Amino acid sequence: MASVPGYWRERAQRLRYxxxxxxxxxxxxFPPRRSCGIKCDEELKPHTLSTTGKVLxxxxxxxxxxxxxxxxxxxxxxxxxxxGGRITAQLVDCPFExxxxxxxxxxxxxxxxxxxxxxxxxxxxxVVPV
Amino acid sequence: MRDVAVIGIGIQKWGxxxxxxxxxxWVEAAQNAINDAGVxxxxxxxxxxxxxxxxxxxxxxxxxxADYLGVTPVAATRVESACCSGGMxxxxxxxxxxxxxxxxxxxxxxEKMTDVDGGGATFALATAADGDYEVYNGxxxxxxxxxxxxxxxxxxxxxxxxxxxxxxxxxANGALNPHAQFQxxxxxxxxxxxxxxADPLTIMDCSPITDGAAAAILCPLEMAKDFAKGRxxxxxxxxxxxxxxxxxxxxxxxxxxxxxxxxxxxAYDMAGVGPDDIDFAEVHDCFSIAEVITSEDIxxxxxxxxxxxxxxxxxxxNGKRPVNTSGGLKSKGHPVGATGVGQIHELVTQLRGDAGxxxxxxxxxxxxxxxxGSGGSAVVHILEVV
Numbered sequence: 001m002a003s004v005p006g007y008w009r010e011r012a013q014r015l016r017y018x019x020x021x022x023x024x025x026x027x028x029x030f031p032p033r034r035s036c037g038i039k040c041d042e043e044l045k046p047h048t049l050s051t052t053g054k055v056l057x058x059x060x061x062x063x064x065x066x067x068x069x070x071x072x073x074x075x076x077x078x079x080x081x082x083x084g085g086r087i088t089a090q091l092v093d094c095p096f097e098x099x100x101x102x103x104x105x106x107x108x109x110x111x112x113x114x115x116x117x118x119x120x121x122x123x124x125x126x127v128v129p130v
Numbered sequence: 131m132r133d134v135a136v137i138g139i140g141i142q143k144w145g146x147x148x149x150x151x152x153x154x155x156w157v158e159a160a161q162n163a164i165n166d167a168g169v170x171x172x173x174x175x176x177x178x179x180x181x182x183x184x185x186x187x188x189x190x191x192x193x194x195x196a197d198y199l200g201v202t203p204v205a206a207t208r209v210e211s212a213c214c215s216g217g218m219x220x221x222x223x224x225x226x227x228x229x230x231x232x233x234x235x236x237x238x239x240x241e242k243m244t245d246v247d248g249g250g251a252t253f254a255l256a257t258a259a260d261g262d263y264e265v266y267n268g269x270x271x272x273x274x275x276x277x278x279x280x281x282x283x284x285x286x287x288x289x290x291x292x293x294x295x296x297x298x299x300x301x302a303n304g305a306l307n308p309h310a311q312f313q314x315x316x317x318x319x320x321x322x323x324x325x326x327x328a329d330p331l332t333i334m335d336c337s338p339i340t341d342g343a344a345a346a347i348l349c350p351l352e353m354a355k356d357f358a359k360g361r362x363x364x365x366x367x368x369x370x371x372x373x374x375x376x377x378x379x380x381x382x383x384x385x386x387x388x389x390x391x392x393x394x395x396x397a398y399d400m401a402g403v404g405p406d407d408i409d410f411a412e413v414h415d416c417f418s419i420a421e422v423i424t425s426e427d428i429x430x431x432x433x434x435x436x437x438x439x440x441x442x443x444x445x446x447x448n449g450k451r452p453v454n455t456s457g458g459l460k461s462k463g464h465p466v467g468a469t470g471v472g473q474i475h476e477l478v479t480q481l482r483g484d485a486g487x488x489x490x491x492x493x494x495x496x497x498x499x500x501x502x503g504s505g506g507s508a509v510v511h512i513l514e515v516v
Contacts, residue, residue, distance in 0.1 A: 065268070071268070
C-alpha cells in the first residue's frame with residue numbers, strides 16, 4: 001500500500017531527520033509538530049536529530065509484516081537521540097545477543113522497504129552499534 | 131445526568147467462524163441482548179468496529195446493522211477507536227442514555243477478522259499504530275508490546291516464566307467459558323516453548339485472530355426494575371476515557387499505560403470508589419505483558435509487582451484480585467471491535483451470578499478496561515449491583 005506522494009512528503013524526516021523543538025519546554029518533536037499543545041505558546045524552532053543516541057528498549061521481530069517477510073528475523077529498537085527526540089528504527093549490523101538496553105547507536109541511511117518488484121524503493125533511517 | 135443500568139447482554143461462541151458473516155455475527159449478538167433484556171424496541175444504537183473496511187470490505191455499519199436487525203429508521207452510529215471501539219461504543223450509549231436523549235440504547239461491537247490472511251490481518255491491525263513512524267520501519271503490534279515487556283522485565287526483574295503465568299491463568303479461566311475461542315488449559319512450559327513472535331513474547335503470549343460480536347442494552351436506572359425479572363439490577367457507576375501518544379516511542383515510560391491510568395481514575399471518581407472496592411476486573415490482555423501493566427495501572431497492584439502477583443496466583447479465580455475471569459483476550463478471543471463489549475458481557479454475567487464453573491464467590495462490583503493500539507486510547511467502566 002505504498003503511496004509515492006506519501007513517501008515524498010516525509011523526505012525531510014526520513015532522509016534528513018528534521019524535527020522541531022519547543023522553545024518554552026525544550027521538548028523535541030520528531031516528526032515536527034505545528035503545536036506543543038495548549039500548555040506552551042512559544043513557537044517551535046527547527047531541530048535536526050543528532051545521529052547518535054542510545055537504545056531504550058528493543059525486540060526481535062520474528063513474525064514480520066508482508067513487506068518485511070524476507071528480512072525476518074530483524075531487531076527493532078526505540079532510541080533516544082543525544083540532545084532529545086526519539087525514533088523507532090531497525091537495529092542492524094549487530095548480533096541479537098549483543099543488543100542491550102542503554103547501548104550506544106548511530107543512525108545510518110538505509111533502504112527500508114520495496115513496493116513490490118516494480119514499485120519505488122523507500123529509504124530512511126536504521127541504527128547500528130557505535 | 132441520569133443514572134444508567136445494563137439490562138441485557140448478548141454474545142455467541144467466539145472463534146474462527148468460517149460459515150458466519152459480519153452481519154450474521156452482529157445480529158445474533160444484538161438479538162441475544164434484546165431478548166435477554168426483554169425490550170420491545172430500541173431508541174438508539176452504537177456499533178464498535180475497528181476496521182470492517184480492511185477486514186471484509188464493508189464500512190457504513192450503522193446502516194448495515196440497523197437494516198439486518200430490522201430496526202430502521204433507528205439512529206445508529208459506528209464508533210472507532212482501534213481495539214477499544216467496543217468500549218467506546220458502550221461509553222457513547224451511556225452518554226446518550228444519561229443525557230436523556232434516549233431511553234433504550236443498544237451498544238455493541240463486532241469484528242470479522244478471518245476473511246483475510248495473516249498478512250492482511252497484520253496490515254489492518256497495524257493501522258492502529260503510527261503508520262509513518264512505527265509501521266514504516268517494520269515494527270508490529272507484538273513488537274510494540276514486546277518492547278514494553280523488555281523494558282518492564284529489565285526494570286522490575288520479572289522473569290520469562292513468571293510472565294507465562296498470565297496466559298496459563300487465562301487459559302484456565304477460558305476452559306470454563308462456553309463462549310471462549312480456546313477452551314483448553316496450557317502450561318508455563320507450553321507458553322515459553324511455543325513459537326517466538328517478538329522477543330520475549332511467544333505466540334502463547336498473544337491474543338488470537340477472532341470472529342465475534344457482543345451487545346448490551348442500557349436504560350435509565352429508574353426503568354431497570356421493569357426489566358429485572360428477579361435478576362440483580364446492575365448500574366454503570368463509573369465511566370472514564372483517555373488518550374495517550376499514538377507512537378510508543380513518544381511515551382516517557384514504556385511500563386505504564388497512561389491513558390489507562392487516567393481513564394481508571396476518571397471512572398473511580400465518578401463511581402466514588404477506589405481499586406480496593408473492586409471485586410474483579412476484565413482488562414485488555416492483547417498480550418501477556420499488557421495484563422501485567424494494566425492490572426497495575428487500574429490500581430490493583432503497585433507498579434512493578436503485577437507480574438509477580440500473577441505468578442503467585444493472586445489474579446486467579448480464587449485469588450485476592452481476580453483478573454480476566456472470562457479467559458481474557460488471550461483465551462476468550464479478540465475480535466477487536468467486539469472485545470470491549472465482550473468485557474461488559476463478562477462483568478454482567480459475574481454480577482448476576484450466572485458464570486457457572488468460573489463464578490466468583492464475591493462479585494458485587496467489577497471493572498472493565500479496554501484500550502486501543504499500544505495504549506493510545508483507553509476506556510474504563512465500573513459496573514455494580516445496586
